[in-house]
Structure formats: C-alpha cells, structure tokens
Amino acid sequence: MTHEEELHDVALRELAQRLGARAAERLDVERTAQAVVTRLRQEPRAARRTWLEPAWLRIAAAAVVVLGVALVVRSSSRPPLSSRQGVGFVEPAEAELNDLSAVQLRDVLQTVEPGGADPDAAPAQDMGLEDLSTPQLRALLESLEG
Amino acid sequence: MPPAEPVAAAPSDAALIAAWHAGDEQAAAELVRRHARALARFLAAGGAAESDLDDLVQETFIRGFRALGKFRGQCRFGTWLLTIGGNVLKDAHRRAKRTRSVPLHDDLRATDGDPHERTVADEAEGRLLERLQGLPRMQRDVFLLRAQQGLDYDEIAVALGTTPGAARVHYHHAVKRLKEHLR
Numbered sequence A: 001m002t003h004e005e006e007l008h009d010v011a012l013r014e015l016a017q018r019l020g021a022r023a024a025e026r027l028d029v030e031r032t033a034q035a036v037v038t039r040l041r042q043e044p045r046a047a048r049r050t051w052l053e054p055a056w057l058r059i060a061a062a063a064v065v066v067l068g069v070a071l072v073v074r075s076s077s078r079p080p081l082s083s084r085q086g087v088g089f090v091e092p093a094e095a096e097l098n099d100l101s102a103v104q105l106r107d108v109l110q111t112v113e114p115g116g117a118d119p120d121a122a123p124a125q126d127m128g129l130e131d132l133s134t135p136q137l138r139a140l141l142e143s144l145e146g
Numbered sequence B: 001m002p003p004a005e006p007v008a009a010a011p012s013d014a015a016l017i018a019a020w021h022a023g024d025e026q027a028a029a030e031l032v033r034r035h036a037r038a039l040a041r042f043l044a045a046g047g048a049a050e051s052d053l054d055d056l057v058q059e060t061f062i063r064g065f066r067a068l069g070k071f072r073g074q075c076r077f078g079t080w081l082l083t084i085g086g087n088v089l090k091d092a093h094r095r096a097k098r099t100r101s102v103p104l105h106d107d108l109r110a111t112d113g114d115p116h117e118r119t120v121a122d123e124a125e126g127r128l129l130e131r132l133q134g135l136p137r138m139q140r141d142v143f144l145l146r147a148q149q150g151l152d153y154d155e156i157a158v159a160l161g162t163t164p165g166a167a168r169v170h171y172h173h174a175v176k177r178l179k180e181h182l183r
Helices: A003-018 A021-026 A029-077 A081-094 A102-112 A134-145 B013-021 B025-045 B050-066 B077-099 B115-134 B137-148 B153-160 B164-182
Strands: none
Touching: A003 B115, A003 B137, A003 B164, A021 B025, A021 B050, A029 B025, A029 B050, A102 A134, B013 B025, B013 B077, B025 B050, B025 B077, B025 B137, B050 B077, B077 B137, B077 B153, B115 B137, B115 B164, B137 B153, B137 B164, B153 B164
C-alpha cells in the first residue's frame, strides 16, 4: 500500500467516523432512555397478553373441534330420516305388528290416530271397532290371529 | 483539605444487564445512556434520517431488551446492539419503500463552522453516505463497525456471524468500492 493510499484510507476512516456524529449529538439521550424504560415497563403486560391470546385461541379451537366431532358422531349414529319413518309407519304394519300384544297395538293406534296424544280424546277402550280405519282393523285382526 | 472520596467504578454492561433482569429499571436506562449515541451514529451512517433516529434507537433497545435472553456475551453488548440496529434499519427501509420515498439525510444540513469548509465536508459525507447505501449490507456493516465504531475483526466476525478473515475481505471490498467512487 502506497503512502497516498494510506492517507486515503485514513481520510476515509475519518470521514466515516464523522458520519452521523452531529445527528447523534442532537439526540436527547435522557429522553430516549426514559422512553425505552416506559415502553419496557408496559412490555410484560403485552408479553403476557400475547402468551395468553394463543392459549385462549387454542382452547376455543379445541372446543370447536370437539363440538364438531360430537355433532358428526351423533348425526352418523342416527339412521336417516326415511328409514326412521319406515320403522314407525311401514314396517310395523307389515311385520312387527304381528309381535305386538293387544295393549301394545292400542298404544300404536293412539299414536297413529290424529289427536291421539290429546288428553281430552276418548280412551282407546271406549272406542268401537267401527271407529278403526281399515289398516288398523287389519293389524288388529292379524295380531289376534297370533 | 479532606481527602477526595473514591470515585465508584461504573458498573459493567454485564452488571447492568443482571440488575435489569433483577427488576432494576434504572439499569436499563443506564444502558441506553451508555450506548445510544454510538448506535445513533451507526444508524445515521446506515441511512437513517435524523427525524427517525430517536424512534429507531428506541426500537433497537426494545428489541435488544426483549432478546437479552439470547445474549450470551459472545461479543460486547454495544456491538450486539449495533447488529440489532442494522436489522431495525433494514425493516425501516423496507417500510419506507412501501409507503414513501426515503427522506433526504438532514444530518448533512449543518450550519456551524466556516460555511465553505462545512459545505465541502458535507459534500464528502454526503457522497460517502450515498455510496454506503449502494454497498451490499454485509460490506456496509463491516465497514461501519470497523471504520466508524473502531471494532477489531474478531469482534465484527462474532457480531455478524462470520469469520475474521471473511470480515477482513468484506472490509477491503467495501473500501475499494468506496474509494472508486470518492476519488
């Protein structure tokens, strides 16, 4: 390195040392220090909140997942609507009615009859055969035949 | 004449950091007082506008105190802060690019001293500042840590996560490029 280059290096270094020196001198260090301390004082609360927020979010997300799974399990364990209707209205007339006793048949008829659940409606034993519909009569006969 | 009272030695940075961990807020304030100006010079030389300097210095200290758990004394606290300041400045530049143009460096508008000499000095500083912004970040940081902050290559290498040899190479590349443009 020549003498001229060395001088140039020194000049460059001196120039670099002057960079920002005046701005740094004008910085109000005490005010900056107090501002930093104030922000740090608020920091633990903020930090705690940022730790808590994901925890609450995780709990809420887990609750949603559990609820969703429960709904899926519940809906999949129940038979579809059409088959549920079949159990109550079609199959008993064809097959299961044969296995029912007279008392059970009366209960079935009460549920089939419009207003069957009405407490003011006449009791089943007070009804005559003429009050029964054709399918009801058929079912009754089938059950009596055993 | 009574003997002068012994002057208490200033606590080291490590002692102040320990005191801050123990809940002493004034230890944090003292660390800021001790390192704020060097940090401000580094940030200004890195292209920070004087109007943003206070915010950038504060942000650097806040990030530094947040990350103190990761500081293992691998380099001096002041050097470690400068590297954090470099990241803060990079983020600020990125934000500024998105929102507005980078302001003129108002540090170069000094009015003290002989007007002619001042103008010449301002021009030289302005050219250097401009050229520094054109350097790759590693070269600029190494140059500033070496030429402005007076750190040795070992310290620079630890702070920037490189080797002393590589730091030396970065410095010489930076000087070469700066000289080409300042001639």
